[in-house]
Amino acid sequence: MTHTDTIIALATPSGSGAIAVIRLSGESSISLVSKHFKSVSQKDLRKQATHTIHLGHIINGTRVLDEVLVSVFKNPNSYTGEDVVEISCHGSLYIQQEIIQLFLRAGCRMATAGEFTLRAFLNGKLDLSQAEAVADLISSDNEAAHQIAMQQMRGGFSSEIAQLREELMNFASLIELELDFAEEDVEFADRTQFKQLIERIAFVLKRLIDSFAVGNVIKNGIPVAIVGEPNVGKSTLLNALLNEDRAIVSEIAGTTRDTIEDEISIGGIGFRFIDTAGIRETQDVVESIGIKKTFEKIEQSQVTIYLFDAQKNIGNLEDVRIEIEKIRNKYPQKPLLVIANKIDTLEDIQLAEINNTIADVLLLSAKTGFGVEQLTNALLGLINTGALRNNDTIVTNTRHYDALLKAFEEIQKVKEGLETGLSGDLLAIDIRQALYHFGEITGEITTDDLLGNIFANFCIGK
Incomplete structure (x- = not known):
């Protein structure tokens, strides 16, 4: 597919709304729009400066389609690096389609998924x-994921990788140069400095690889299974965490027959809480299926709340402690x-007994909300967000993670080669592969x- 023609797409979500934005990009975008745009001040759109906005009407012959604002972005100072025009029209579905169809007939092509960003990359x-x-x-959909994406979009991850690649390439050039003078038996690349560089690159790569565990969790959210015997307050706890009556609460044991899921953001991290059927011996066929699903959800979750x-x-309490150990094992x-839920009905001496019998227990009353904040702090404590607070690079993309593993x-191999005195031509092979990744x-x-594969996952219009 050519990427030099002029493309068009709706840049705002499809459907009716107050305003819709239609985006064009390509060499002919400004001239095409100028033929169907009548400025209220009689401006010629082709002669206007970049990054300017103009009020007027989109017309089809003598017929006015809508009153619009047209934004002009001239190459190379645009998102795609091409001439870009954005038409802000009223959000009627009819108006959107009329304008898009008008420019399709004028010579535009509908953009494919992510094609505007693809052109930004190609340019x-x-x-x-x-x-x-x-x-x-x-x-x-949460603060942490937003922060990581912003950092990477601004080039934080790219600049770190680019710097490592440039330094490695400089030494690779010297190694390659040695191969041209193999008969003279000379070394242009200082092996001590090269070894130090390789150790530093290995350290950085290891840090980036290790960050993926945190990054993947931040990006996709953390599944948390809430388990326990029937009628211990799992649904009440879920409602307290979500601050809404999401799950059915009843005094009847076994009310929750299936898993219920919902997601909230705690401290900028997404947590997906899964309220499961109570674990107990039962003859009820439907409830048995729910209990089976409970163990499946524990398998799928990253954190379990008992x-x-x-x-x-x-x-x-000793029986409870034994049951907890079974899950841990x-x-x-x-x-x-x-x-320990429903503590609002207990005496201080009973609370002390719970603390003495069961290690690291959290005391909570889902009904009153006491202890919920302590629980949310404990959940956050399980996530290593120190890198996020320090603005370090965090890897969230599986493709990047795979490439980093291969580069590492x-x-x-290069490090081992230096330690064993491997010849320059063999070192060069491993260096080229690292540079490739x-x-x-x-x-x-x-x-x-x-x-x-990458841009097919984008939305149309971006």
Whole structure:
């Protein structure tokens, strides 16, 4: 597909609204719009300066389609690096379609998903990781995800990778130069400095790779399964966390027959809470299916909250402790928060007994809201957001993570080669591979299939 023609798409969400924005990009965008735009002050749109807005009417022959504001952005100072025009019209579906159809007949083509951002990449306005961050920014639904996407779109991740790649390329050039003078047996690349560079690159790559665990959680949200016996207040706790009556609350054990999910943002991090059916022995076929799903949700979750009724179990805390240990042993790698609910009915001496019997228990009353803030702080404590607070680069993209792993593997080979005195020609092979994987991240090295896969996930109009 050519990327030199003029494209058009709706830049705002489809549907009726107060205002809609229709975007055109390409060499003919300004001249095409000028033929169907009548300025209220009789301006010629083609002669106007970049980054200016003009009031007028879109006309089809003698017929006025709408009163609009037209924004002009001339190349190369536009999002795509091409001439761009944005038409702000009234949000009627009829008006939107009439204007789009008008310019399609005039010679425009409907943009494909992400084509405006693809053109920005092809024209050097963004590198590939920045372009991907645009999609992440659009889909961000909490403060942390938004902050990471903004940092990457501004080039934080790209600049770190680009610097490493440039330094490695400088040494690679010296290694390659040595190969041209192999008969003279000379070294242009200082092996001590080269080893220091490789160690520093390995350190940075390891940090970026390790950040993916946090970044992926921040980007996609953290699934938290709320489990326990029937009628211990799991649904009440979910409602308290969500601050709304999302789950059915009843004194009848086994009310929750299926899992209920909802998501909230705590401290800028998205948590997806899953209220599950109570775990108990039952002959009810439907409830049994719900209990089976409970264990499936524990498997899928990253954090488990075990809730027990403090009032009901005050006389058999040892049994509760044994049940908690069973869950811990079954899922040893999964963080488990233990909560004693309904403590508002207990004496201080009983609360002390709970603390002494069950380690690291959180005391809570889902009904009154006491202890909910302590629970949210405990959840945040499970997430390493120190990197986010320090504005360090955090990797959230699976493609970037994969390329970093491959680059790290090649850098380790170079490091081993330096330590064993490997010849320059063999070192050069591993260095080229590391440079290749760096280039994959920022887009110096791409394929049509790769670009197609990335931009197919964008919305039309961006």
